Amino acid sequence: MFRxxxxxVPWGHVAAKAWGPSEGHPVLCLHGWLDNANTFxxxxxxxxRDCYYVAMDFSGHGLSSHRPAGSxxxxxxxxxxxxxxxxxxxxxxxxxxxxxxGGSVAGMFSFLYPEMVEKxxxxxxxxxxxxxxxxxxxxxxxxxMIDRLLSLExxxxxxxxxxxxxxxxxxxxxxxxxTAEGGAILLQRGATETPAGLVYNRDIRVRTQSRESFTAxxxxxxxxxxxxxxxxxxxxxxxxxxxxxxxxxYFVKALREAFESTLKEHIQLIEVPGSHFVHLNEPEVVSxxxxxxxxxxxxxxxx
Numbered sequence: 001m002f003r004x005x006x007x008x009v010p011w012g013h014v015a016a017k018a019w020g021p022s023e024g025h026p027v028l029c030l031h032g033w034l035d036n037a038n039t040f041x042x043x044x045x046x047x048x049r050d051c052y053y054v055a056m057d058f059s060g061h062g063l064s065s066h067r068p069a070g071s072x073x074x075x076x077x078x079x080x081x082x083x084x085x086x087x088x089x090x091x092x093x094x095x096x097x098x099x100x101x102g103g104s105v106a107g108m109f110s111f112l113y114p115e116m117v118e119k120x121x122x123x124x125x126x127x128x129x130x131x132x133x134x135x136x137x138x139x140x141x142x143x144x145m146i147d148r149l150l151s152l153e154x155x156x157x158x159x160x161x162x163x164x165x166x167x168x169x170x171x172x173x174x175x176x177x178x179t180a181e182g183g184a185i186l187l188q189r190g191a192t193e194t195p196a197g198l199v200y201n202r203d204i205r206v207r208t209q210s211r212e213s214f215t216a217x218x219x220x221x222x223x224x225x226x227x228x229x230x231x232x233x234x235x236x237x238x239x240x241x242x243x244x245x246x247x248x249x250y251f252v253k254a255l256r257e258a259f260e261s262t263l264k265e266h267i268q269l270i271e272v273p274g275s276h277f278v279h280l281n282e283p284e285v286v287s288x289x290x291x292x293x294x295x296x297x298x299x300x301x302x303x
């Protein structure tokens with residue numbers, strides 16, 4: 001069984017759910033973009049029971065408050081969400097587990113606060129976003145973020161209500177990696193029932209987030225700070241397999257090549273069958289790997 005948590009922040013609260021004994025080894029779980037804490041619902045019950053797992057909703061996601069009007073969602077804001085939750089829990093050192101965007105947030109937190117991170121688990125994420133080599137592409141992305149934010153503010157659209165069936169169908173159409181069961185689990189926390197129907201909880205402004213990106217060389221140097229405590233799990237039918245990527249995901253190819261050539265002996269990168277949401281769709285595929293990593297006692301967590 002889990003229990004709901006709320007952590008006060010200046011603009012409202014950050015919501016979370018927790019499993020296990022509060023005195024257990026602390027593990028903070030971070031969901032992906034547009035998802036919520038329910039993404040870990042099927043995985044955490046399969047993991048070691050002597051850990052205390054807290055899965056938080058990032059601001060603007062799940063049951064957490066939206067950021068104030070006029071405020072964009074910068075990538076570092078999600079990192080500050082983690083800082084706030086860790087401080088509220090009085091955790092000085094803990095394990096981070098992040099899926100997709102949550103992995104990038106976990107990675108950034110680990111590089112900024114390496115003394116606080118005991119182990120880092122990345123699910124379908126390599127912990128970074130690689131900076132575009134083309135300066136014009138970088139400028140265009142920043143301008144687009146500002147223009148989209150201002151456009152959303154100008155429209156001030158009322159959130160649309162959906163029937164439960166339509167809400168789930170829309171979610172599945174937007175993410176081909178989700179099963180109907182997985183989508184329903186995310187929707188339980190990702191939408192609120194109103195007289196008109198289901199309304200998505202997420203703040204539409206999260207689609208305009210500003211990301212932090214680095215060169216491949218910087219990424220390798222950052223990872224060396226925590227190189228003995230990193231587990232990366234990628235799915236064979238997920239978003240990170242080089243032979244299945246389109247040109248927009250060139251950064252994944254570059255990062256994997258850099259990791260495997262420079263940090264081959266210092267990082268555990270494991271491929272498993274499944275899709276981008278393998279931890280939710282088929283948690284038993286990754287639960288054993290993660291459990292062994294969590295329970296390893298030596299300086300380098302071996303599988």
